[in-house]
Amino acid sequence: MIETIKKYCNSLTEYSRYKTREVKIGDVPLGGDNPIRIQSMTITDTMNTIATVEQTIRMVEAGCEYVRITAPSINEARNLENIKKELRSRGYAVPLIADIHFTPNAAELAARIVEKVRVNPGNYVDKKKFEQFEYTDQEYQEELERIRERFTPLVKVCKEYRTAMRIGTNHGSLSDRIMNRFGDTPLGMVESALEFVRICEELDFHSIVLSMKASNTQVMIQAYRLLIQKMEEERMNYPLHLGVTEAGGGEDGRIKSAVGIGTLLEDGIGDTIRVSLTEDPEYEAPVAISLANRYKSRQNHKPIKPITEIPIDPIIYTRRETLEVSGVGGTNVPVVVADFSEREITTQKDLADIGYKYNEETDKWFLADAAADTIYLGKQNITFNIPENLKLIIDHNVWEKLESKKLRFPLFDKNEYLKSKNFSDQLNFLKLHLNDLDEVLSNELKSDNKFVLVIKTDNEHGMAEQRRLFFDLISKEIKNPVIIKRDYQNLLLDELRLHSSTDFGALLTDGLGDGVWLTSETNDNTSKSVGKFTPVKESKEKFINRTLFGILQATRTRISKTEYIACPSCGRTLFDLQETTEMIRKRTEHLKGVKIAIMGCIVNGPGEMADADYGYVGSGVDKITLYRGKDIVKRGVTSSKAVDELIGLIREDGNWSESSENDFS
Numbered sequence: 001m002i003e004t005i006k007k008y009c010n011s012l013t014e015y016s017r018y019k020t021r022e023v024k025i026g027d028v029p030l031g032g033d034n035p036i037r038i039q040s041m042t043i044t045d046t047m048n049t050i051a052t053v054e055q056t057i058r059m060v061e062a063g064c065e066y067v068r069i070t071a072p073s074i075n076e077a078r079n080l081e082n083i084k085k086e087l088r089s090r091g092y093a094v095p096l097i098a099d100i101h102f103t104p105n106a107a108e109l110a111a112r113i114v115e116k117v118r119v120n121p122g123n124y125v126d127k128k129k130f131e132q133f134e135y136t137d138q139e140y141q142e143e144l145e146r147i148r149e150r151f152t153p154l155v156k157v158c159k160e161y162r163t164a165m166r167i168g169t170n171h172g173s174l175s176d177r178i179m180n181r182f183g184d185t186p187l188g189m190v191e192s193a194l195e196f197v198r199i200c201e202e203l204d205f206h207s208i209v210l211s212m213k214a215s216n217t218q219v220m221i222q223a224y225r226l227l228i229q230k231m232e233e234e235r236m237n238y239p240l241h242l243g244v245t246e247a248g249g250g251e252d253g254r255i256k257s258a259v260g261i262g263t264l265l266e267d268g269i270g271d272t273i274r275v276s277l278t279e280d281p282e283y284e285a286p287v288a289i290s291l292a293n294r295y296k297s298r299q300n301h302k303p304i305k306p307i308t309e310i311p312i313d314p315i316i317y318t319r320r321e322t323l324e325v326s327g328v329g330g331t332n333v334p335v336v337v338a339d340f341s342e343r344e345i346t347t348q349k350d351l352a353d354i355g356y357k358y359n360e361e362t363d364k365w366f367l368a369d370a371a372a373d374t375i376y377l378g379k380q381n382i383t384f385n386i387p388e389n390l391k392l393i394i395d396h397n398v399w400e401k402l403e404s405k406k407l408r409f410p411l412f413d414k415n416e417y418l419k420s421k422n423f424s425d426q427l428n429f430l431k432l433h434l435n436d437l438d439e440v441l442s443n444e445l446k447s448d449n450k451f452v453l454v455i456k457t458d459n460e461h462g463m464a465e466q467r468r469l470f471f472d473l474i475s476k477e478i479k480n481p482v483i484i485k486r487d488y489q490n491l492l493l494d495e496l497r498l499h500s501s502t503d504f505g506a507l508l509t510d511g512l513g514d515g516v517w518l519t520s521e522t523n524d525n526t527s528k529s530v531g532k533f534t535p536v537k538e539s540k541e542k543f544i545n546r547t548l549f550g551i552l553q554a555t556r557t558r559i560s561k562t563e564y565i566a567c568p569s570c571g572r573t574l575f576d577l578q579e580t581t582e583m584i585r586k587r588t589e590h591l592k593g594v595k596i597a598i599m600g601c602i603v604n605g606p607g608e609m610a611d612a613d614y615g616y617v618g619s620g621v622d623k624i625t626l627y628r629g630k631d632i633v634k635r636g637v638t639s640s641k642a643v644d645e646l647i648g649l650i651r652e653d654g655n656w657s658e659s660s661e662n663d664f665s
């Protein structure tokens with residue numbers, strides 16, 4: 001039995017869906033034994049009936065089983081009726097969800113029209129004021145009473161009209177009351193929702209769905225896990241809607257979504273998913289479907305030996321303690337291994353795909369921020385001089401015979417390791433599978449501080465098998481750094497991006513892994529999921545290198561580029577979010593580590609910007625408000641000047657740098 005205190009899913013080794021109660025949403029029930037449902041949200045003006053209907057239809061055709069529509073005021077709530085009628089007259093029975101912020105009267109009207117309403121407990125009744133910083137117990141209780149008073153009528157309407165409700169917490173928009181008591185922590189997010197759930201339960205209303213979204217994947221994952229623990233304590237079992245907010249678009253948005261959503265799906269958590277991208281919503285469903293499809297037959301995976309104890313805290317990020325071996329492990333950021341075992345390297349130019357650019361005239365190398373740290377060459381060698389920071393991994397039997405071993409290190413399998421007497425005195429790599437770790441090998445490794453482990457799996461539930469191996473290493477107190485290796489076959493590049501983001505992301509967000517190494521057998525060299533699906537042709541090595549750095553960025557374990565926190569846009573958006581995000585990206589993408597939020601409206605945008613360093617927020621027609629952190633620094637800037645002003649602000653803070661030859665992709 002797993003310690004109850006840490007239990008957040010059925011099993012960490014045997015795939016099974018975490019069972020929740022079934023909630024009826026129109027004719028498409030959610031939770032219980034139902035499949036993982038796919039949903040998304042329109043970005044049209046809700047007052048534009050035809051545009052909203054047509055976008056909804058495109059979303060349904062793309063695979064959405066529910067469609068959410070924003071209803072910021074009573075007018076939009078009223079127009080949901082026209083939208084619904086038009087959809088039904090065109091033969092579309094898709095359940096509709098009204099997205100509510102702040103306005104109980106819009107919610108109560110919408111709940112009479114659509115199949116589900118979504119409320120954000122951080123702003124259902126109050127605007128966030130950041131005013132009251134201290135709450136006495138009595139003030140806290142009084143505020144809860146006020147919420148009960150304002151929220152009860154909505155619950156009663158939902159009960160009467162059999163309308164479901166999602167209580168959806170957002171990390172970026174917790175109420176002042178919650179912030180005061182719990183901070184912007186996973187516990188604060190969970191409590192924020194449970195306060196509302198308890199009111200529903202007192203009124204005997206149980207058609208509830210819960211979500212805990214955040215832009216920070218670590219926070220999002222921890223919040224869902226904690227929510228399950230708390231629900232179990234309070235004997236609740238409401239279905240879970242998964243999503244990463246403000247994930248951005250293109251590759252980064254897909255990677256971030258797969259890390260957050262995929263990690264939870266791996267443990268059987270989640271009844272419905274929404275991938276939020278800064279793109280037209282019909283592009284979101286295929287990503288969500290690809291994430292969910294992996295689990296259709298996952299329960300048939302090869303057995304993994306069960307565990308009785310979780311040696312890590314699933315709610316608090318702590319990196320596994322490791323030795324440092326020649327720059328790998330310890331406090332170093334995770335390393336990226338590029339696999340060139342199947343591609344011959346003949347000239348310096350071959351390394352451009354993994355971030356190394358050679359200038360023949362000066363005989364100098366320039367490194368991108370996302371330059372791989374290590375190359376696996378298999379049985380080949382490189383004949384030209386390589387940069388001093390680069391390490392080459394070569395199969396042990398070939399390495400042994402090399403005349404010069406400078407910057408070259410051997411890779412062993414278990415048998416070679418146990419038999420060999422010829423090791424590098426700096427750095428060695430050992431391939432390891434869960435079943436390899438017996439008593440003899442464990443004892444050898446404990447006294448061997450020159451080895452980095454390369455863990456691999458061929459199990460369909462591979463993340464769980466690799467996590468099991470990490471747990472063994474922790475409990476046996478083996479502190480060698482670990483490179484996570486995954487090998488994929490027959491995937492399109494778009495699938496490879498999502499699957500690998502899930503598999504690596506699930507381990508990295510739990511502090512497991514000191515490096516990443518990915519191989520793929522595929523003839524596909526066209527990735528489609530960039531921006532608005534512009535196909536990109538490039539080498540497999542280049543694609544994989546960029547994906548691995550993207551995964552490290554999304555898990556916040558290694559920052560190599562600017563981070564964009566862009567809202568997906570909705571009927572409230574005040575400018576073309578996709579175009580503006582692209583414009584800002586083009587001018588700032590070389591600013592490693594700077595976080596820029598691009599938000600469509602001032603109503604919710606500032607609350608949802610999470611921990612961005614700068615905010616670009618729509619505040620009126622052709623008007624932008626600029627933020628430094630959570631503080632407004634410029635109001636009412638016209639759109640034509642706003643990007644320059646934003647850059648000016650970054651310069652003022654000393655965070656600007658000119659892009660140079662070093663910055664290339």
Ligand code: SF4
Pocket residue numbers: 567568569570571572573574599600601602603604605608
């Ligand atoms: S922040 Fe963006 S997605 Fe959220 S309400 Fe405003 S415009 Fe809509």
